[in-house]
Amino acid sequence: MGKGRLEAFSDGVIAIIITIMVLELKVPHGASFEVLLPLYPVLLSYVLSFVYVGIYWNNHHHMLHAVNHVSGRALWANLHLLFWLSLTPFVSGWMGENHFATVPVALYGFVLLMCGVAYFILAQCLAHGEHGNDALADAIGKDWKGKLSILFYVLAIASSFFYPYLGCAIYAGVALMWLIPDTRIEKRLRG
Amino acid sequence: MGKGRLEAFSDGVIAIIITIMVLELKVPHGASFEVLLPLYPVLLSYVLSFVYVGIYWNNHHHMLHAVNHVSGRALWANLHLLFWLSLTPFVSGWMGENHFATVPVALYGFVLLMCGVAYFILAQCLAHGEHGNDALADAIGKDWKGKLSILFYVLAIASSFFYPYLGCAIYAGVALMWLIPDTRIEKRLRG
């Protein structure tokens, strides 16, 4: 089975997720700077989630680029990933509206963690599917960033019960790790 | 007429349906675990509907894969299917907010039933269109899963007037039947 429609459908769902998150940024009553100020945590939360969903789209893009055939199992692994990503607008809005309080920050981390796990499962399905895909299997075996991220999410969830802002800082740090590509390390580890 | 835009448009509509359902999961006031608890029926309903819409996307994907030409009649049969699918967010939200009460569960089943019927009509249009499509016609003639599903939906609607949870259990069972492919049976029945 070709991968064209899987890519198109995933692009569509991710595009909608990344865009409807902005609906959590409700138009305030009043026309002054003052009515905007209470929105800054929602905006911060939106920026963080936008970057995360962007990272997933980016990685999804790269992973499927290396794949030729997609099994039925991988279609469902992909929908599983999209399911957890689709919860991002909800947890992002909840975290922002509650000014990064403990439980929302922990739940946000839980959804990030499940997205990471779902991405790992999808990668396994694609690499070890019917047709095999040694290049991808190699790359995934060395996916230190993915494994490190999952560890950090667990740490962030735990720390959010003591210092929620530390949890947020870890989420931002993981996002930065994905954003700033250290090409030297990447080449050695992936190539 | 080619099938490219039909696939692209259907992917777009299904991607939006599957994603806007999450908007029924309204961000609660308060930041504690307690304010999340009342959301669990809405979340359960969302999971069930996500799986159903995913199954339709998956099956739609496979069916159109086997088709080369699409008649004008099939374009409308496809829009008819998309219409019933587009009512899923509404009935899913209503069922979740009312904790799986009788009438919402029955209406949910009615929409599933109409989706099943619309899918059947689309399959007939594609198989017996101008250009004919014997391979698809054969596969459809043996579409025991589709026929069984419609029977189960009717049963579930009827039972929801006595035990609404039984109706929900049947919906979940039908979804599982589609999710867990018994390749042996499938090969014998389809091949």
Add this chain to the structure above:
Amino acid sequence: MGKGRLEAFSDGVIAIIITIMVLELKVPHGASFEVLLPLYPVLLSYVLSFVYVGIYWNNHHHMLHAVNHVSGRALWANLHLLFWLSLTPFVSGWMGENHFATVPVALYGFVLLMCGVAYFILAQCLAHGEHGNDALADAIGKDWKGKLSILFYVLAIASSFFYPYLGCAIYAGVALMWLIPDTRIEKRLRG
């Protein structure tokens, strides 16, 4: 300039328009049949608008199929059409919530009229663009359905000030005219 991205973008916008209209169908409070009943005008309005947007997608699909190159002017004529189509969810929701009262029915007709005019302008741009397109120019010259529709919209707007339901009936009639293809007439008039 190729037509691929124009088709993809239009498919995306039309898919979103046709799907977000269902958001006007607000989940009611309560779980009985009674709370559903007041929704029937909104549902009727949704069905009518779904069919109209579907007709536009269908016709847009056919028209662009006959075109090879798209001028910059046609890109804007296309955005102009998408603008008027994007107002459909608003007028559809307003008409449904007000049980097909005079002003909403007239405004609904006005948006349909502007969609028809915008479609006509787009067809002219495509047929008489830089590269010319005689086949399309011929077809448009004989586009009796498009011209008849615009006449009917004007009639419906006028009649909605006396009998709003007559206006609605005309809208439904025009939709039926597009849905039921009289292939004999079409072949003689288009071929």
Add this chain to the structure above:
Amino acid sequence: MGKGRLEAFSDGVIAIIITIMVLELKVPHGASFEVLLPLYPVLLSYVLSFVYVGIYWNNHHHMLHAVNHVSGRALWANLHLLFWLSLTPFVSGWMGENHFATVPVALYGFVLLMCGVAYFILAQCLAHGEHGNDALADAIGKDWKGKLSILFYVLAIASSFFYPYLGCAIYAGVALMWLIPDTRIEKRLRG
């Protein structure tokens, strides 16, 4: 890396942005012309924003048409542009609901300014990426419209603190500058 999915994803996000803006046009209570009147600033703001997002889609379309390969850096520059575009529905709704008051008009200009800057960064990434792209680099070096727009946005933001309507007039003027192509000037400056 190919540009197909970048185009598809951007088309998806821009299509959603341009369409969800219409959700700011809330269905009013009542069925008379009078209840529509207070919506005219929201409608005006919607028209302006629709045109702006349309211009960005149009320019994005043309720019990527001239590009063959897309670097990882350009993927993120593209997401950066989509981020600022995604704030358009929010600032558009806020400006409309507050009848073009000072702060909303200035913030609207700020988002337009950031979109312009993000577009400039994306153009630089595409033109001076790994594979180079001399044709695009030439075109960008002469992008007088882009540079003029950024200047006008700054002027409009400043003037909105004295005469907000002047700010709006400048926004509309910049949009017109993009809409009405002076092909003679364009050919001399771009060719």
